[in-house]
Amino acid sequence: MAMKSRSSGSGSVTTIFTRIEHSRTADEVTRQIEALILEGVLRDGDRLPAERELAAEMQVSRPILRDALKALEARGLLVTRQGGGTFVGNIVGEVFAKPMRELIATHPKATADYLEYRREVEAVAAEMAARRATPADKALLAGLVERMQKAHRNGDFDIEVEIDAEFHNAVSECTHNFVLMHTLRSCYRLLAEGVFYNRAKVYDLPGAREQLLAQHLAIYEAIRDGDPEAARAAAVSHIAFVERASAEAERTGEWERISAMRLRQRSENSTKPARSSKRSAAT
Incomplete structure (x- = not known):
C-alpha cells in the first residue's frame, strides 16, 4: 500500500492516507487504517484528520467513512473524544496487570x-x-x-x-x-x-x-x-x-x-x- 509520509510532531496525521482505488466500501477503508496501525505508522494517541478531510483524501463518501470508523472503534482500535476528534486507541495495552x-x-x-x-x-x-x-x-x-x-x-x-x-x-x-x-x-x-x-x-x-x-x-x-x-x-x-x-x-x-x-x-x-x-x- 502506498503511503505519503508520517505525521508531524503535533500528533495529527494528515498525509498518510491514500485514495481507495477500487470498490469504495467501508471494508476497504477499514483495511487501510488497520494496515497503518499494524505497520506502526499510526500509533497510540495519534489523531486522525477531520471526517471531511479524511473522506476527501481517501476519496470515499462520508457515510462510508463513518461506517469504517465505527467498526474500528467497536474493536478498540480507534476512540472518539466528544468534541475532540478521533484517535488511535491504546493498542499496545499493558503487558502485566x-x-x-x-x-x-x-x-x-x-x-x-x-x-x-x-x-x-x-x-x-x-x-x-x-x-x-x-x-x-x-x-x-x-x-x-x-x-x-x-x-x-x-x-x-x-x-x-x-x-x-x-x-x-x-x-x-x-x-x-x-x-x-x-x-x-x-x-x-x-x-x-x-x-x-x-x-x-x-x-x-x-x-x-x-x-x-x-x-x-x-x-x-x-x-x-x-x-x-x-x-x-x-x-x-x-x-x-x-x-x-x-x-x-x-x-x-x-x-x-x-x-x-x-x-x-x-x-x-x-x-x-x-x-x-x-x-x-x-x-
Whole structure:
C-alpha cells in the first residue's frame, strides 16, 4: 500500500492516507487504517484528520467513512473524544496487570531479567534494522539523534530521556517486523512507567549521560552504514552499560539512604541532654 509520509510532531496525521482505488466500501477503508496501525505508522494517541478531510483524501463518501470508523472503534482500535476528534486507541495495552507490576517492583531480580530480555531482543532488532532500514527510516533516526544531541548540549534532561525512548522505538520500527515492533513498544512502556528502575538515577551517575549519548550514536551509525554486526554489538554494549548503571544507581541510593539515617541519628543524639558522670560510671 502506498503511503505519503508520517505525521508531524503535533500528533495529527494528515498525509498518510491514500485514495481507495477500487470498490469504495467501508471494508476497504477499514483495511487501510488497520494496515497503518499494524505497520506502526499510526500509533497510540495519534489523531486522525477531520471526517471531511479524511473522506476527501481517501476519496470515499462520508457515510462510508463513518461506517469504517465505527467498526474500528467497536474493536478498540480507534476512540472518539466528544468534541475532540478521533484517535488511535491504546493498542499496545499493558503487558502485566497492576498486581503483577506491583509484585515486580518489589523484587530486584525482575529488573535484571527485564534488562537481560532487552539486551537479547534489542540486539536482534538493531541487527535487523541495519539490514532493512530505508532512507526514510535513517532520516527519522538522524533527526532523533540530532534532537538528542541538542537536548544534551542544553542540559534538557527530561527531553533527553523522552527522546531516548523514542529512539529505541524508532529502531524497532526500522526492523519492519510488526510483531517485534509492538513487543518492544510494550516493553518500553514499562520502562517509561518506571516499573523496573528509575532512569533519572541512571542518568544522574557521573559521566552516564555522555556514555549513553555515545552509545545511541553508535547504534545509529551502524544502522545508517548498514553494518548488522556493529549494530548488534552496539545494542548489546548499550544495554550492558544500563545493567551496570542501574545496579550502581540502586547501590548508591541505598548508600545515600543509610548515610541520611546515620546523619539524622547523630543529629538527634547531639540534641539530647548529656548523661551525668555518676550514671555513666555506674553503667
